[in-house]
Amino acid sequence: xxxxxxAGDGWPSWVSATVLTGCSLAVVWHVWVVMAGADHGTVVDxxxxxxxxxxxxxxxxxxxxxIEPVQLAGTDPAGNLLPCVRVQVTT
Numbered sequence: 001x002x003x004x005x006x007a008g009d010g011w012p013s014w015v016s017a018t019v020l021t022g023c024s025l026a027v028v029w030h031v032w033v034v035m036a037g038a039d040h041g042t043v044v045d046x047x048x049x050x051x052x053x054x055x056x057x058x059x060x061x062x063x064x065x066x067i068e069p070v071q072l073a074g075t076d077p078a079g080n081l082l083p084c085v086r087v088q089v090t091t
Contacts, residue, residue: 005072005082007036007046015088028065031058031087032072043069043083054087062091 002009010033018026033054037043051067058064066088071081 001032005034007034009034027091029062029089029091031089032070033085033087035069035083035085037083047085050085054085058087058089062089064088065090 001011001013010031013030013032015028015030017028020026031054033050035043035046035050037046047069055064055067064087066086068086070084070086072084073081
């Protein structure tokens with residue numbers, strides 16, 4: 001995650017790994033993307049055109065399992081909630 005996340009910033013975070021067969025793993029990642037907007041309506045408007053592009057980009061590296069709106073607590077300089085989209089990807 002960037003030190004001071006801004007709208008449009010994105011980063012992956014590892015969630016888990018499940019052993020399948022032999023040495024193969026199913027690895028689950030969360031991809032976080034910061035959205036512009038201070039209220040729910042503004043964030044929803046900003047998310048709508050971004051979701052298909054996020055699904056396509058994340059689909060290049062794995063299976064997109066879920067895309068959902070989330071808020072990260074205390075991650076902006078003032079400690080406010082930061083509106084994000086979280087994409088769950090299994091590789």
